[in-house]
Amino acid sequence: MIEIRDLSKTYNHFSDKVKILNNISLSIDKGQWCTIIGPSGTGKSTFLNCVAGLLQPDDGEIIYEGVNIYSLKDKVKSEYRRFNIGFIFQDFKLLPHYSVLDNVALPLIYDEPKKPLYTKAKSLLEMVGIKEQIFNRLPEALSGGEKQRIAIARALIANPKVLICDEPTGNLDINNRNIILDLLSEFKNSGKTIIMVTHDEEVANRGDIIYKLSNGILEERMKKNDAFSLESNN
Numbered sequence: 001m002i003e004i005r006d007l008s009k010t011y012n013h014f015s016d017k018v019k020i021l022n023n024i025s026l027s028i029d030k031g032q033w034c035t036i037i038g039p040s041g042t043g044k045s046t047f048l049n050c051v052a053g054l055l056q057p058d059d060g061e062i063i064y065e066g067v068n069i070y071s072l073k074d075k076v077k078s079e080y081r082r083f084n085i086g087f088i089f090q091d092f093k094l095l096p097h098y099s100v101l102d103n104v105a106l107p108l109i110y111d112e113p114k115k116p117l118y119t120k121a122k123s124l125l126e127m128v129g130i131k132e133q134i135f136n137r138l139p140e141a142l143s144g145g146e147k148q149r150i151a152i153a154r155a156l157i158a159n160p161k162v163l164i165c166d167e168p169t170g171n172l173d174i175n176n177r178n179i180i181l182d183l184l185s186e187f188k189n190s191g192k193t194i195i196m197v198t199h200d201e202e203v204a205n206r207g208d209i210i211y212k213l214s215n216g217i218l219e220e221r222m223k224k225n226d227a228f229s230l231e232s233n234n
């Protein structure tokens with residue numbers, strides 16, 4: 001279970017202060033797939049970054065199974081995140097000087113023996129539909145969709161309990177999108193938790209619960225067949 005309590009975040013733009021998240025409280029059950037939608041610039045990535053322990057909120061607590069991550073020292077927090085929380089960034093954040101295979105293996109390079117780690121990395125890459133021919137390429141020689149799938153494989157390498165995804169299918173064609181959605185469904189069915197931001201209605205409807213972020217507040221939305229269209233909300 002993830003408890004988000006009274007989460008607030010303000011950005012400063014010179015003398016202006018803009019409140020992006022306004023006292024958000026939310027519980028996400030273990031094994032739940034929670035989707036967040038909302039117009040561009042409303043703070044969805046900010047919310048995910050705060051929840052993942054990557055961006056210190058101004059106020060509030062983020063509690064993973066009793067662990068308040070912002071009360072941990074930086075090093076302990078990074079370790080906690082590394083083994084419990086997988087994060088798929090909207091802009092992938094692949095390391096430019098490392099190969100596809102190294103990018104996927106790197107999170108655990110100091111923790112696991114190299115041979116089984118690389119075997120696991122290869123099998124994850126195959127699961128997301130990346131062919132062996134590009135395992136040794138650098139990220140600059142990849143398409144957006146390939147980068148996105150590699151970022152997904154990297155997020156899964158440590159077998160995290162929670163996967164936080166910022167538009168994980170935004171660059172994918174329908175076939176690859178469906179491969180990733182099936183993989184995420186499998187992840188969820190094994191008791192893991194997903195928190196995902198998306199602009200794609202079909203992707204949003206794969207979640208158990210949908211929230212819309214606007215004006216700093218999260219509101220629960222009805223799912224497909226309940227007379228709402230994400231188009232009109234974005």
Ligand SMILES: Nc1ncnc2c1ncn2[C@@H]1O[C@H](COP(=O)(O)OP(=O)(O)OP(=O)(O)O)[C@@H](O)[C@H]1O
Pocket residue numbers: 011012013020038039040041042043044045046047090
């Ligand atoms: N580090 C920062 N400093 C100041 N303002 C920021 C910072 N990061 C984001 N913002 C602003 O905060 C607002 C929310 O940004 P955020 O990226 O969280 O939105 P979003 O809902 O994820 O957008 P999108 O759907 O376009 O990805 C935007 O107006 C953005 O310009």
